[in-house]
Amino acid sequence: MQLILVLLGAFVVFILSTLTGGGASLLLMPLVAVVVGVKAVAPVMAISIGMSSTSKVFFFWRFIDWKLFVWLFPSTIVGSIIGARMFAALSSDFLQILIGLLLLSTIFQWNKKETKTGFKVKAWHFAPMGLVVSFLSGLIGGVGPLMNSAYLNYGISKESLLGTRSANAIILHITKIISYAYYGYVTGEVLKFGILIGISSMIAVYFGKLILAKISELFFRKIVVASMVASGVLMLWKNKDYIEEMIAAI
Numbered sequence: 001m002q003l004i005l006v007l008l009g010a011f012v013v014f015i016l017s018t019l020t021g022g023g024a025s026l027l028l029m030p031l032v033a034v035v036v037g038v039k040a041v042a043p044v045m046a047i048s049i050g051m052s053s054t055s056k057v058f059f060f061w062r063f064i065d066w067k068l069f070v071w072l073f074p075s076t077i078v079g080s081i082i083g084a085r086m087f088a089a090l091s092s093d094f095l096q097i098l099i100g101l102l103l104l105s106t107i108f109q110w111n112k113k114e115t116k117t118g119f120k121v122k123a124w125h126f127a128p129m130g131l132v133v134s135f136l137s138g139l140i141g142g143v144g145p146l147m148n149s150a151y152l153n154y155g156i157s158k159e160s161l162l163g164t165r166s167a168n169a170i171i172l173h174i175t176k177i178i179s180y181a182y183y184g185y186v187t188g189e190v191l192k193f194g195i196l197i198g199i200s201s202m203i204a205v206y207f208g209k210l211i212l213a214k215i216s217e218l219f220f221r222k223i224v225v226a227s228m229v230a231s232g233v234l235m236l237w238k239n240k241d242y243i244e245e246m247i248a249a250i
Helices: 002-020 024-036 038-063 066-085 093-104 123-140 148-154 158-182 188-212 217-238 240-249
Strands: none
Touching: 002 024, 002 038, 002 188, 002 217, 024 038, 024 188, 024 217, 038 158, 038 188, 066 123, 066 158, 093 217, 093 240, 123 148, 123 158, 148 158, 148 217, 158 188, 158 217, 217 240
């Protein structure tokens, strides 16, 4: 019964993820943790999101910005390996709070009149950003739509954002899966749940694509920013106990 609820939840979440440019990991982590345990969440999400990203690349292949992909490719591999290596060694609570605050700050960066963020991102900026984001993703399992603000600022279309982000996500999650397996975190149960959720996600992407075609670029950008803020709130809420402990210690 729990598995059926997780698969249904994954279906809904990945439709939303297609419309918002990402963030499925943050919404699914609590559900997955109930079924497989906290420590297995990161490798399960790596498998399922890797599969959903593959379906997005299939649907949005012709929109991929290969210039951005080339800048992201090497830093994504390096960052995800380092993050996965440190997965068991570091506490991620403080990092999740920082990421949550960064996601919340998106609402202050957004210029409603120009429908762009307040700074100009260039293609080469994605290399260092990709290194940091992939490291954090490998370390805590998922960082939500952390880079979407940069993609929007760069000026690509909704289809290009999804295609380019997903092409990079395939590299990210394959590297994470290999790293997690090397360090012994990929078990038979992890593979089973990862693949089942992945199949649900791939079906959801198809329906998400149909809805995406009916919305405008401006509305898509608003949805993306709203999802980033919501992801930040969710990440802070998940770590509210740790925040209370920090405040009490001051």
